[in-house]
Amino acid sequence: MSQHPALLLEIGDDTGVDTAAGRISRRDFVKITSITGAGMFAVTMFGRVPFAAALKTPIMSDAKGVLLHDISRCVACRRCELACSEFNDGAASSYLARVKVGRNFGAMKGSPAGKAEGRAGDFRMQADTCKQCPHPVPCAEACPKGAIRADSKTGARKVDEKLCIGCGVCTKACPWAVITVNPATQKASKCYLCDGSPECARACPTGAMKYIAWTDLRLSTPPVQPGIMADPSTSSYCAPCHS
Amino acid sequence: MPTYGGWTGKTLRVNLTTRTSSVEDTLDKYKEFWGGTGMAYKVLWDETKHVTDPFSPDNPLIFGWGPLTGTGAPCGGRTCISALGPQHPHGAVTTGHMGGHFSAEAKYAGWDGIIVTGKASGPVYIAITDHQVEIVDCPDLWGNGIYRATAEIVAAMGGSCQVAAIGQAGENLVAQSVIMTGYSHSAGGQGAVMGSKNLKAIGVVGTGSVKIAASKKDWRTLIDNAMQLVGSNNQAVVPNSPQPWAEYVSSARWYAKKGQYWGAANPPVETGTCDPHDRQSVGYRCFKSDPGTFAEQFTVRMDGCHACPVRCHQALNVPTAAKYGVDPTAANTCTGWWGRGLMDAAKVKGTLTGQEANLKALEAYVVGKHMTDDLGLHNNYGTTDRGWAFIYGGANKGVTWIQPNVPPAEWTSLNAGLFALYEAGDLNFMKEFGRLMAYQVGEFGKFMAGAVEASLARWEVKTPGITAAYHADNSVLWWANGFPKHHSGENGGFVGALINTGYNRDAQNHCWSNYLSNGLPTSVQRTIADSEFAKNGYMAGMGAAIDPNNTVTAVNRQKAVAAKWAIARKELMDSTGLCSWMWPWIASPLKERGYVGDIALESKLFSLATGVTMNTKQFDDEGVKFYTLQRALTIREFGSMDLRHLHDQLPPWAILENHVGKVAYDGSNYYIPAADWDTALDLYYTELGYDLATGAPTRATLEAMGMKDVADELAGLHLLPGTV
Numbered sequence: 001m002s003q004h005p006a007l008l009l010e011i012g013d014d015t016g017v018d019t020a021a022g023r024i025s026r027r028d029f030v031k032i033t034s035i036t037g038a039g040m041f042a043v044t045m046f047g048r049v050p051f052a053a054a055l056k057t058p059i060m061s062d063a064k065g066v067l068l069h070d071i072s073r074c075v076a077c078r079r080c081e082l083a084c085s086e087f088n089d090g091a092a093s094s095y096l097a098r099v100k101v102g103r104n105f106g107a108m109k110g111s112p113a114g115k116a117e118g119r120a121g122d123f124r125m126q127a128d129t130c131k132q133c134p135h136p137v138p139c140a141e142a143c144p145k146g147a148i149r150a151d152s153k154t155g156a157r158k159v160d161e162k163l164c165i166g167c168g169v170c171t172k173a174c175p176w177a178v179i180t181v182n183p184a185t186q187k188a189s190k191c192y193l194c195d196g197s198p199e200c201a202r203a204c205p206t207g208a209m210k211y212i213a214w215t216d217l218r219l220s221t222p223p224v225q226p227g228i229m230a231d232p233s234t235s236s237y238c239a240p241c242h243s
Numbered sequence: 244m245p246t247y248g249g250w251t252g253k254t255l256r257v258n259l260t261t262r263t264s265s266v267e268d269t270l271d272k273y274k275e276f277w278g279g280t281g282m283a284y285k286v287l288w289d290e291t292k293h294v295t296d297p298f299s300p301d302n303p304l305i306f307g308w309g310p311l312t313g314t315g316a317p318c319g320g321r322t323c324i325s326a327l328g329p330q331h332p333h334g335a336v337t338t339g340h341m342g343g344h345f346s347a348e349a350k351y352a353g354w355d356g357i358i359v360t361g362k363a364s365g366p367v368y369i370a371i372t373d374h375q376v377e378i379v380d381c382p383d384l385w386g387n388g389i390y391r392a393t394a395e396i397v398a399a400m401g402g403s404c405q406v407a408a409i410g411q412a413g414e415n416l417v418a419q420s421v422i423m424t425g426y427s428h429s430a431g432g433q434g435a436v437m438g439s440k441n442l443k444a445i446g447v448v449g450t451g452s453v454k455i456a457a458s459k460k461d462w463r464t465l466i467d468n469a470m471q472l473v474g475s476n477n478q479a480v481v482p483n484s485p486q487p488w489a490e491y492v493s494s495a496r497w498y499a500k501k502g503q504y505w506g507a508a509n510p511p512v513e514t515g516t517c518d519p520h521d522r523q524s525v526g527y528r529c530f531k532s533d534p535g536t537f538a539e540q541f542t543v544r545m546d547g548c549h550a551c552p553v554r555c556h557q558a559l560n561v562p563t564a565a566k567y568g569v570d571p572t573a574a575n576t577c578t579g580w581w582g583r584g585l586m587d588a589a590k591v592k593g594t595l596t597g598q599e600a601n602l603k604a605l606e607a608y609v610v611g612k613h614m615t616d617d618l619g620l621h622n623n624y625g626t627t628d629r630g631w632a633f634i635y636g637g638a639n640k641g642v643t644w645i646q647p648n649v650p651p652a653e654w655t656s657l658n659a660g661l662f663a664l665y666e667a668g669d670l671n672f673m674k675e676f677g678r679l680m681a682y683q684v685g686e687f688g689k690f691m692a693g694a695v696e697a698s699l700a701r702w703e704v705k706t707p708g709i710t711a712a713y714h715a716d717n718s719v720l721w722w723a724n725g726f727p728k729h730h731s732g733e734n735g736g737f738v739g740a741l742i743n744t745g746y747n748r749d750a751q752n753h754c755w756s757n758y759l760s761n762g763l764p765t766s767v768q769r770t771i772a773d774s775e776f777a778k779n780g781y782m783a784g785m786g787a788a789i790d791p792n793n794t795v796t797a798v799n800r801q802k803a804v805a806a807k808w809a810i811a812r813k814e815l816m817d818s819t820g821l822c823s824w825m826w827p828w829i830a831s832p833l834k835e836r837g838y839v840g841d842i843a844l845e846s847k848l849f850s851l852a853t854g855v856t857m858n859t860k861q862f863d864d865e866g867v868k869f870y871t872l873q874r875a876l877t878i879r880e881f882g883s884m885d886l887r888h889l890h891d892q893l894p895p896w897a898i899l900e901n902h903v904g905k906v907a908y909d910g911s912n913y914y915i916p917a918a919d920w921d922t923a924l925d926l927y928y929t930e931l932g933y934d935l936a937t938g939a940p941t942r943a944t945l946e947a948m949g950m951k952d953v954a955d956e957l958a959g960l961h962l963l964p965g966t967v
Binding site: 078082083106120 | 313317454459462547553
């Protein structure tokens, strides 16, 4: 049975359920809602409001740097994805990588869902990268545990793994969908600029990936998803099902 | 059981007859054979005892890669596709190789290989999303080209999906057909096997990972080391134009220079000087413009395979090509552009001159690429275009070989259609040629589509002598076993010839030819070979194995050792997932290292990725084992152990005695005296532990490699030296 620690953890505390393991089962959840005599809607509503208010994300100052990807220099080798995942996670994976290239090959050319760009399109390759967004930072705003914070050295929006519960709400909140949850660690895998020396930029064989002084790149590439969960109240509501 | 990195631990088996899939434990069943061709040979050895027909449902089609696939080991995008091969006269095991991103995605989906058996009752594709495997009916895709199949499967499975598909050629059981991924990476020879199974494609999406056994720090250090030693295409280490950092200049495939641009990038990108110490310019070194410098202005960028920093595919945008009804964007490399090779360059140019002539020649590249890659036709390293030139001829216009073999109506039709287009220099000729071949239209289409030896034999009836004429024609460059020369005697004399002869198809082996063509002076190549091989446990004086390209000198033991090493490395590349077009790196571009590379790099990568520690010699011995199993398979398929005489012989044109006036070893040719070829085989078999009389592995050799079961079976079939 899947585990849903975030919001339910708070509820569990309120109802006296032992949460020493930081987890609660679905059966327990049903039991809790029964015991309290309230429906699920009521429980979540009452549980959500104080929880979200308590974790309101502070205003973050801008990051010091950001990754800039050049669509006309990229050769689609994906060494950036490999450097990111291997040197950070000890495993090679496009899914874990905090920069995303493989999904933009655009091999749907000619199909109803075809794209103009990409390996199968006009050959121009786009890597999706973290924009280290200025306030309000969508992923940080959405995080029900307030686990995404500005790194003290680089200002990168960095996941505090001690706080992260792997709920995945941040993955939905990011308009560029560059965050994933590592299935092995159940922690969000998010670009933190490698503490100021990004491995992806170092590994790029054409200099298509550059580490530059922060500038607002949010308008330079279109979002790939709506990022609809940036509202903390929404994210708190969603966290249980997304873990 | 110990925990390994590199392998996912699972191999997928799909039975199309029963529409079922199952999971095999890679380490339990195949660990001794690693993956790729090693694993494929094991599967084929175990499962094709009574299979002789490549189109039998019982012929397993094995999509293989290895423990380095999907990792950051540079140049690791190779997929090997093995089966009993329809191009081979005996249906012996062959392997097609393709680059791209298919194998990495499959690895991320959790698979060390995919074994496809059986035959579906109707057209299907296999949809793999991680461990979810589905066999999908696709009657609407059957009859369509590779492009349409790829596009629709990706649309159904998602943007990160990688597809390996066949075109109409594979569907129609054309022996000269491919399996293709990424619109330009093709594995030759097995398309028809896939078609015989009613399997249109495999689509794969992977969200998993490949674990590295070593620490992140150690792995990063090794990757850094490899990235310092990498060269350009084919591990060229010398630029082909003077550079401020360069001591030498050569014709090697290191093209970057100041003032040279990817002209169709927006804005254009200069390739620049590419100092070998600059890691951020490695990807510019190989501006391999096959159509010539004129094409630079139409180049969007360079492209290539997963994890490879050296980009050998050229991505073009030639807007005027659209008038032929093809996409103006096209990417490929080398003989991947082969469609245009069907056309005589002078006829393409016609009365055009200057830039107009150049542009039309470039349009021919684009039209030819789309024709072959969408239909899924295989060039077989020149076999198709050289074969066309042979039967049609310049002034002959097909009278000698084609006319007697086709019905009068077809002859009339060919003259009015295909031949007329050709003579007019109309690029639509290529599309018509492809149609006839992919659909096996008429006697002409069947001849071009068929396995070379089978096609020659069929036409031999009405035109006696065609086989001998074809084999002896230097311009055809036929080698043996239905395959052309491809880095044979012209690259290393005896070494290249031994490599090319010992395999069941053109050797697909660049281990030795790359080194000879890396741009360094021969004296430097010899010095490096002396030190690098001795350092890694090989005999002293390996520099004596080196003959410059297009020359040959007398055979010696070093040449036999080099051939054995190269054939082992070829199997090792195929079984770990590395690219034989790039590896190994005997030399590097670094002057401060005396241009020395590191032939231990692959074993280091293997050791750190998997956690199975192996030195270079042990690593190479594994490659010899894989090759020896392939040899045993070939013996079983031939029904004879005498490969020395049935398999390992030079083509007539490569023998010195067939060239009046040519002098042995005078530096002007690479023809080999017949008697010296016998000496070379003796030396080579001795190094491999094979029987001198037959070229078959002995029981002692097989048992030393842990393959007693193979020795026993061969003995039972009277195919082991010493058995009668």
